[in-house]
Every structure is written in structure tokens, then in C-alpha cells.
Amino acid sequence: MRVATYRKWFFGFSALLVLLSAAALVAFRLNPGIDFTGGAAITAVYETETQAQQVADALDSAGQPDAILQAAEGNTFFIRLGILELDERDAAGTVTRRGDESRVRDALAAVGPVEISSFDSISGIIGAQNVRNAAIAALVASIVILVYVTWAFRRAPSPFRYGVAAVVALAHDVFIVLGVFSVLGETINLEVNAMFITGVLTTIGYSVNDTIVVFDRLRENGARYSGATTRELVNLSIRETIARSLNTSITLLVVVAALMLFAGPAIRPLLYVLLAGVAVGTYSSIFIASLMLVSWDEGEIGRFWRRARFKRA
Numbered sequence: 295m296r297v298a299t300y301r302k303w304f305f306g307f308s309a310l311l312v313l314l315s316a317a318a319l320v321a322f323r324l325n326p327g328i329d330f331t332g333g334a335a336i337t338a339v340y341e342t343e344t345q346a347q348q349v350a351d352a353l354d355s356a357g358q359p360d361a362i363l364q365a366a367e368g369n370t371f372f373i374r375l376g377i378l379e380l381d382e383r384d385a386a387g388t389v390t391r392r393g394d395e396s397r398v399r400d401a402l403a404a405v406g407p408v409e410i411s412s413f414d415s416i417s418g419i420i421g422a423q424n425v426r427n428a429a430i431a432a433l434v435a436s437i438v439i440l441v442y443v444t445w446a447f448r449r450a451p452s453p454f455r456y457g458v459a460a461v462v463a464l465a466h467d468v469f470i471v472l473g474v475f476s477v478l479g480e481t482i483n484l485e486v487n488a489m490f491i492t493g494v495l496t497t498i499g500y501s502v503n504d505t506i507v508v509f510d511r512l513r514e515n516g517a518r519y520s521g522a523t524t525r526e527l528v529n530l531s532i533r534e535t536i537a538r539s540l541n542t543s544i545t546l547l548v549v550v551a552a553l554m555l556f557a558g559p560a561i562r563p564l565l566y567v568l569l570a571g572v573a574v575g576t577y578s579s580i581f582i583a584s585l586m587l588v589s590w591d592e593g594e595i596g597r598f599w600r601r602a603r604f605k606r607a
Contacts, residue, residue: 297532298525301585308466308582311574315473324472325479327374327487328414330428332421334378335414336398340369341407348405349373356401357394364483372559374485378415428491432468435495436461439502446506450513455590460509463583464501467575468494474570484563493567500546501575504539505583511535512584524591528584536580543576 297304328335338349346365353361353373362374379393389396395413402408444457471494478484512531519527550568557565589595 296529297581298528298585298588301581301588304581304585305589308578311470311473312466315470315476318473318476322476322480324476324486325484327485327490328416328421329487330421330425332377332416332419334373334375334395334398334416335412336373336375336402336410337412338371338373338402339409339411340371340405341409342369344369344371344406346371349402352401352405353398356397358398358401362483366559377417380415424488431491431495432498435498436464439464439498443502443506443509447509447513450516452590455587456509459583459586459590460502460505462586463505463578464498464575466578466582467497467501467571470574471497471567471570475566478566484566487563489561489564490567493564493571496564497567497571497575500572501579504542504575504579507539508532508535508579508584512587525588528588532580532584539576539580543572546572 346363349371350361350363353359353363353375358375360376364372364374366372375398378395378398381389381393381395382391384390395415399410399413402410440457440461442457443460444453447453447456450456475484475486475490479486508531511534512527515522515527515530515534519530522530547569550565550572554562554565554569586595
């Protein structure tokens with residue numbers, strides 16, 4: 295298997311995926327949930343058959359004309375509203391001052407017998423903090439991975455290249471997952487929420503784990519075949535690890551697909567991230583991270599940056 299010989303094809307395919315993801319993000323953008331924008335999320339379960347338009351009209355009369363409704367089986371409705379003024383309650387839980395919350399609850403009850411199984415509200419300030427914390431978590435994870443991989447392969451030639459290649463591969467994975475989610479947000483109204491961030495961080499961990507498996511075999515082969523070139527070592531290492539990587543990924547994808555059939559909507563964003571992240575993470579670990587080492591060793595990356603600087607000048 296001479297994978298390194300065709301690395302430009304793999305790099306080109308990844309560049310195409312990144313460009314498509316960028317176009318999707320520009321065209322559709324992400325669909326942030328209340329974890330990031332603030333607002334209220336309600337799950338209403340009616341005892342009798344109820345139409346979505348009836349619920350929408352009731353919310354409109356309660357001063358919520360921009361409510362987003364999603365109907366589910368069993369006369370269940372998932373409702374997303376803007377930031378609400380919540381009721382004030384005393385220590386016993388009795389409402390002492392009615393706010394938008396009571397008006398919304400009354401409007402839903404006016405449609406028919408209903409059970410409000412969940413009523414979650416997040417302020418805009420907390421939503422902004424969640425956005426900042428998510429960005430910090432991803433940045434810190436990338437820095438720690440860069441430092442750790444560089445240290446772990448300190449006995450290999452140019453260990454810093456291993457760390458950079460691993461971080462580039464995970465950034466590649468996360469960006470493509472964001473592009474996929476922007477399309478899903480436009481087509482099936484899938485929201486970016488806390489479960490999405492959990493899935494992204496899990497994808498980062500999985501991608502790096504798979505990359506380290508290939509890198510570790512590359513280091514072992516480098517010690518075993520001291521006269522071999524980086525291209526030869528990468529080809530050999532990929533050939534020896536590709537079956538393990540594919541078997542692990544396929545097994546995980548089967549489990550995630552099974553959960554998609556039976557899990558509730560609360561963890562759907564996590565499962566969608568894992569489906570996309572595991573697939574693209576397996577690809578990048580084999581065909582991006584390790585092949586970057588070949589391009590770096592053969593001077594292709596240096597020539598690329600010199601040409602880029604020359605064109606800017």
C-alpha cells in the first residue's frame with residue numbers, strides 16, 4: 295500500500311471538504327440552541343390530538359409570535375422561545391409574581407389538557423458565557439494535545455512535527471463537523487447545544503487517539519528500519535494499522551447508529567457529532583496527519599509557504 299504516493303489526492307479531497315464546509319457555514323450558519331443564545335425550551339405533551347397551528351396561535355396570543363415548534367409523536371411538541379421573564383416564587387414554590395412564564399403556561403393549557411414535562415430557561419448572559427467557555431475548552435484541548443504529542447514522541451526525529459500534524463488533523467475534523475451541522479441545522483433544525491460541545495470534544499479525543507496509534511507504529515518502524523525514508527515508514531505503518539483503525543471506527547459507528555434509532559432527542563446532537571466526527575477522524579488520522587509528516591520531510595510544506603509569501607509580496 296503506497297498511500298504516501300497519492301497524498302496530494304488525499305490532501306485535495308480534504309481541501310474540498312473544508313471548502314464545502316466553509317461554504318455551508320457562510321450560507322446556512324450554525325443553529326445555536328438556548329445554551330448559547332439564551333431563551334426558553336419547553337416540552338409540552340397533550341392528552342388529546344392537537345395541531346401545531348393551534349399551539350402556535352396560542353403562543354402568539356401570549357406574546358410569543360416567533361416561537362419555534364417541532365412536533366413529535368404522541369402529541370408532543372418541542373417549543374423554543376426567546377428570553378422570558380420568569381415567575382417569582384417564594385421558598386415554598388408558590389408564585390408570588392406572574393411573568394411571561396405563567397402567560398406561556400396558561401396559553402398552552404388553553405389549547406387542551408397538557409403536561410409540561412420540561413421548562414428550561416437560560417439568560418442571554420449565561421449563553422454568552424457558554425460560547426466563550428466552549429471556545430476556551432477547544433483551544434486549551436488543542437494546546438495540551440500539541441504539547442503532549444510533542445513530548446510523547448520526543449525520541450522520534452522532529453517531534454514537534456508530530457504535535458502539529460495531530461492538531462491540524464483534529465482542526466480539520468472539527469471544521470468539517472461544523473459544516474455538517476450547519477447543513478443539518480438548515481434541513482432538520484438541529485441545534486448546537488451543550489451536547490454538541492460534548493460531542494466535539496469527544497471527536498477531538500477520538501481523532502487524536504487514532505492518530506497516535508499510527509504515529510506510534512511509525513516510531514517503532516523508524517527504530518526497526520533505521521535506513522528507511524519517512525515515505526516508506528509511513529506506507530508501512532499505515533498498512534499495519536489501517537485494519538485496526540477501520541474495525542474500531544466501524545464498531546463505534548454501529549453502536550452510534552443503534553442509539554440513533556432508540557435514543558431520545560436530548561442526545562441526538564451528540565450522536566450526530568459522533569457519526570460525522572468518527573468518520574472524518576478516521577480518515578484524517580490515516581490520510582492527513584501521517585501524510586503531513588511525509589510532505590514536511592520532503593520539503594513540500596516549506597515550498598508551499600514560500601510560494602504563498604511570494605504571492606502576497
